[in-house]
Amino acid sequence: MAHRENNKWIKSTCAYCGVGCGIEARANRDGSLEVRGDSQHPANYGRLCSKGLALGETVGIEGRLLTPRINQQDVTWEEALADISTNFRHIIERHGKNAVAFYVSGQLLTEDYYVANKLMKGFIGSGNIDTNSRLCMSSSVAGHKRAFGADIVPGCYEDLELADLIVLTGSNLAWCHPVLFQRIREAKANNQCKVVVIDPRHTPSCDIADLHLPLLPGSDIALFNGLLAFLSENRAMNFTYIDQATEGLDLALATAFRFGDIESVQAATGLDRGQILAFYQLFSATEKTVTVYSQGVNQSTSGTNKVNSILNCHLATGRIGKPGSTPFSVTGQPNAMGGREVGGLANMLAAHMDFDNPDHTRQISEFWQTDNLARSPGLKALDMFNAIESGKIKAIWIMATNPAVSLPENQRLSAVLANCPYVVVSDCMADTDTLRHADVALPAQGWGEKSGTVTNSERRISRQRRLLPSPGEAKPDWWIISEVAKKMGFGHAFDYQSEADIFCEYAQMTTLGQETLAPPSSGSGNQRNTVLVLSRPLNLVGLAGLTPQQYHQLAPQQWPVTMCDQPTARLFGNGEFATPSGKAQFIATDHRPPAEQPSSRYPLWLNTGRIRDHWHTMTRTGLSPRLSEHTSEPYLALSAQDAEQFSIEQGKLVKVSSARGSVLLRARISPECRPGQMFAPFHWSDCTTSMGKVNALLAGQRDPLSGQPEFKATPVSVEPSPYQSEALLISQSNHVPDWLSPQEHWTCQRSHNGYIFRITSQQTPEQLHKWLATQQAKRDGRGQQHIDIAQSNQSRYARFHNNQLSVAFIVSNDLQICETDYLSTLVGRPLSDPLVQTLFTGKALPEHQAGRLVCACKQVRANTIAQAVRSGTCDSVKAICQVTQAGTGCGSCLPELQQMLDEAQLKQV
Numbered sequence: 001m002a003h004r005e006n007n008k009w010i011k012s013t014c015a016y017c018g019v020g021c022g023i024e025a026r027a028n029r030d031g032s033l034e035v036r037g038d039s040q041h042p043a044n045y046g047r048l049c050s051k052g053l054a055l056g057e058t059v060g061i062e063g064r065l066l067t068p069r070i071n072q073q074d075v076t077w078e079e080a081l082a083d084i085s086t087n088f089r090h091i092i093e094r095h096g097k098n099a100v101a102f103y104v105s106g107q108l109l110t111e112d113y114y115v116a117n118k119l120m121k122g123f124i125g126s127g128n129i130d131t132n133s134r135l136c137m138s139s140s141v142a143g144h145k146r147a148f149g150a151d152i153v154p155g156c157y158e159d160l161e162l163a164d165l166i167v168l169t170g171s172n173l174a175w176c177h178p179v180l181f182q183r184i185r186e187a188k189a190n191n192q193c194k195v196v197v198i199d200p201r202h203t204p205s206c207d208i209a210d211l212h213l214p215l216l217p218g219s220d221i222a223l224f225n226g227l228l229a230f231l232s233e234n235r236a237m238n239f240t241y242i243d244q245a246t247e248g249l250d251l252a253l254a255t256a257f258r259f260g261d262i263e264s265v266q267a268a269t270g271l272d273r274g275q276i277l278a279f280y281q282l283f284s285a286t287e288k289t290v291t292v293y294s295q296g297v298n299q300s301t302s303g304t305n306k307v308n309s310i311l312n313c314h315l316a317t318g319r320i321g322k323p324g325s326t327p328f329s330v331t332g333q334p335n336a337m338g339g340r341e342v343g344g345l346a347n348m349l350a351a352h353m354d355f356d357n358p359d360h361t362r363q364i365s366e367f368w369q370t371d372n373l374a375r376s377p378g379l380k381a382l383d384m385f386n387a388i389e390s391g392k393i394k395a396i397w398i399m400a401t402n403p404a405v406s407l408p409e410n411q412r413l414s415a416v417l418a419n420c421p422y423v424v425v426s427d428c429m430a431d432t433d434t435l436r437h438a439d440v441a442l443p444a445q446g447w448g449e450k451s452g453t454v455t456n457s458e459r460r461i462s463r464q465r466r467l468l469p470s471p472g473e474a475k476p477d478w479w480i481i482s483e484v485a486k487k488m489g490f491g492h493a494f495d496y497q498s499e500a501d502i503f504c505e506y507a508q509m510t511t512l513g514q515e516t517l518a519p520p521s522s523g524s525g526n527q528r529n530t531v532l533v534l535s536r537p538l539n540l541v542g543l544a545g546l547t548p549q550q551y552h553q554l555a556p557q558q559w560p561v562t563m564c565d566q567p568t569a570r571l572f573g574n575g576e577f578a579t580p581s582g583k584a585q586f587i588a589t590d591h592r593p594p595a596e597q598p599s600s601r602y603p604l605w606l607n608t609g610r611i612r613d614h615w616h617t618m619t620r621t622g623l624s625p626r627l628s629e630h631t632s633e634p635y636l637a638l639s640a641q642d643a644e645q646f647s648i649e650q651g652k653l654v655k656v657s658s659a660r661g662s663v664l665l666r667a668r669i670s671p672e673c674r675p676g677q678m679f680a681p682f683h684w685s686d687c688t689t690s691m692g693k694v695n696a697l698l699a700g701q702r703d704p705l706s707g708q709p710e711f712k713a714t715p716v717s718v719e720p721s722p723y724q725s726e727a728l729l730i731s732q733s734n735h736v737p738d739w740l741s742p743q744e745h746w747t748c749q750r751s752h753n754g755y756i757f758r759i760t761s762q763q764t765p766e767q768l769h770k771w772l773a774t775q776q777a778k779r780d781g782r783g784q785q786h787i788d789i790a791q792s793n794q795s796r797y798a799r800f801h802n803n804q805l806s807v808a809f810i811v812s813n814d815l816q817i818c819e820t821d822y823l824s825t826l827v828g829r830p831l832s833d834p835l836v837q838t839l840f841t842g843k844a845l846p847e848h849q850a851g852r853l854v855c856a857c858k859q860v861r862a863n864t865i866a867q868a869v870r871s872g873t874c875d876s877v878k879a880i881c882q883v884t885q886a887g888t889g890c891g892s893c894l895p896e897l898q899q900m901l902d903e904a905q906l907k908q909v
């Protein structure tokens with residue numbers, strides 16, 4: 001156990017994105033956790049982004065699920081496990097094995113994932129296990145399998161530093177994979193590589209772009225088909241490579257040429273001729289090109305074809321798996337890749353084996369000693385939830401994910417979950433939108449308590465290590481699943497003593513059927529070279545015999561691993577692929593527009609995604625005051641032109657509607673969006689806002705091959721959502737105000753020592769003030785001191801408990817005119833504190849008028865930066881960094897500093 005006896009830093013891996021940064025942490029006696037970047041980890045060499053740096057603020061027992069519960073009542077583990085095994089068994093007996101399902105997560109460790117997959121596919125005998133990676137990376141999986149014969153990312157992070165051209169397409173790397181973005185920024189400064197950003201939005205990633213192509217939503221295939229045609233017309237293809245290593249060029253090229261002339265590309269993408277040609281010429285002329293792609297490519301009804309249209313261009317130029325020259329799919333989640341390795345997707349078996357390969361099913365059956373292996377793929381995520389609705393699935397076990405927020409049509413699917421006969425949810429938190437539908441809630445260990453492995457975007461397996469004791473009765477996911485398996489009668493196959501046992505079994509499994517053969521291209525008979533050729537590149541033979549001690553000490557390494565500590569950085573560089581012929585496949589990719597198109601009723605495109613300082617549904621990052629501060633409310637970014645056309649005012653509430661429903665978001669008029677296009681982050685849930693679950697707007701249409709839904713192109717309408725008053729309420733209480741009426745709209749944000757609620761109301765300011773004050777008195781009882789102050793355009797209220805501020809609020813008809821940023825720091829301060837006194841004067845002291853938080857790492861606020869710029873001493877971002885320290889931590893705010901500088905300089909012109 002990792003207490004601080006030796007003052008020892010323990011190496012582990014960040015909980016969030018697929019960069020998979022190494023961290024070092026040490027636990028203090030008070031339960032807090034210090035975290036710093038691991039300077040030896042090859043993913044980040046010591047760097048961390050704002051989320052990684054704040055990991056220590058997200059551990060602890062606040063909000064944790066501490067005991068198993070059945071129907072909201074605490075029970076013992078024995079009772080919970082018996083309930084699950086009995087209900088699953090009965091449902092399978094009555095309705096068949098496909099009447100049950102697991103919906104798992106890229107937050108699970110590989111060992112957890114492996115055991116869940118083994119139970120469902122190997123012993124229950126159904127393919128019905130799918131993962132939230134379906135929403136994230138499944139189009140890349142399908143694209144990789146079609147082109148390469150296996151779900152392989154051929155390159156490694158070092159390629160970003162070796163490239164002369166980096167194409168970021170459908171990837172706001174600056175916010176979603178910040179440490180990789182910092183690596184590119186540094187590489188660009190050192191070797192002058194060019195960066196092209198292909199994205200409908202002008203995202204913070206454009207901060208380092210030499211060229212930004214703001215293409216129309218969903219038009220990526222047209223752009224890359226045009227590139228393939230351009231490469232052909234300009235004799236920029238590598239025919240030696242194409243002849244030796246690929247098949248299918250003719251059909252792919254014919255398809256590309258059908259729409260490949262520049263005019264057609266212009267029409268489909270909305271780009272001008274000069275932009276298109278500049279990109280094509282750069283790509284054509286630059287041998288060392290890395291194309292990085294992510295959710296903007298994957299999350300589409302033609303996501304798989306988008307991936308293959310990119311891979312086609314790399315195959316045509318022979319730029320696969322070579323130093324500084326490769327396509328590069330970056331994964332969203334910390335272990336999306338690990339889940340794919342062990343069969344977390346419904347259509348794959350573990351260890352990259354396939355349902356339709358009889359050798360594979362035989363080998364797995366023998367290895368697991370089961371005669372009940374699933375023989376066909378199960379239902380993919382959305383199909384799984386639709387099958388609950390139709391009554392085919394009667395029990396679902398959801399692990400470490402929050403589909404009631406993250407799935408498209410989430411309001412409809414929440415109702416589906418509510419009506420499901422039996423719902424089990426394993427989670428480390430006590431209240432999530434999904435847990436509200438659970439018949440059985442199981443307390444799982446959280447990050448910092450679990451132990452196992454994760455695989456990052458460059459195929460690097462790293463250890464997540466235990467840093468803190470588990471609170472309450474929290475258990476590892478693999479233990480919970482194994483105990484249920486034992487109670488269902490499969491004990492012989494799930495008698496694991498530790499996560500190390502499971503990892504070694506999985507590593508052993510990757511060696512099944514792997515043979516030493518010569519590659520097809522290296523001759524035949526006596527002329528064959530003796531070369532280890534892996535029929536499946538995912539091979540961990542070098543890790544299959546680890547002792548528990550070796551597992552405990554395992555250093556990060558990229559698969560395949562034929563010998564421990566001798567990992568493989570790149571794959572396919574020799575032109576040999578994992579397809580039956582050994583050749584990579586060009587795929588003909590037709591450009592198809594998004595499934596839904598804007599109409600007179602829903603005339604605007606909505607794009608959804610992540611923001612800098614939050615992760616998924618905020619169950620973890622939402623615990624950190626500093627991460628919560630950068631973006632305090634769900635918002636809609638829109639152009640000034642659209643704002644004017646639809647009478648939307650900056651900072652006011654806007655109602656966004658689609659054919660599925662409506663949400664209320666705060667308007668952010670911004671040059672990031674082109675007219676006709678909007679952006680909204682998806683992180684907020686029913687736990688953090690009353691009407692801001694953005695994915696409720698999205699349709700359930702999905703890619704026919706990957707099953708990945710369309711998250712980036714939804715037709716919507718917008719209109720102002722007027723209100724009479726608004727309030728900002730700070731409170732020590734972590735309870736969402738159940739006393740708010742449905743007429744009031746609210747959002748909740750974690751702050752120092754408490755919470756901030758932003759409330760908008762149809763009541764007059766006076767009515768709202770009176771009502772909030774009455775509710776506070778009711779909640780806290782009489783006898784506590786409180787103060788009411790009414791001023792011309794605002795009223796204020798403070799309530800003290802033991803002479804410390806416990807609740808305060810400001811009510812106004814327009815809070816934007818009030819100085820409110822400093823209020824978040826008031827909770828817990830005594831009445832005599834000058835800062836608390838300012839509550840009643842209505843004016844913050846100058847030293848507290850620092851504005852909104854810009855740099856989360858160094859806690860530098862907007863007014864400090866603006867003052868530095870105004871003073872004339874800062875005429876560059878570098879100077880701002882030196883003077884204010886902003887941007888000197890993880891660097892994620894550097895694009896924002898540039899934006900602030902640009903705006904300030906514009907004002908001076």
Ligand code: SF4
Pocket residue numbers: 014015016017018019020021044047048049050051052053177178179180
């Ligand atoms: Fe964690 Fe940030 Fe690294 Fe991603 S980039 S793994 S969120 S520290």
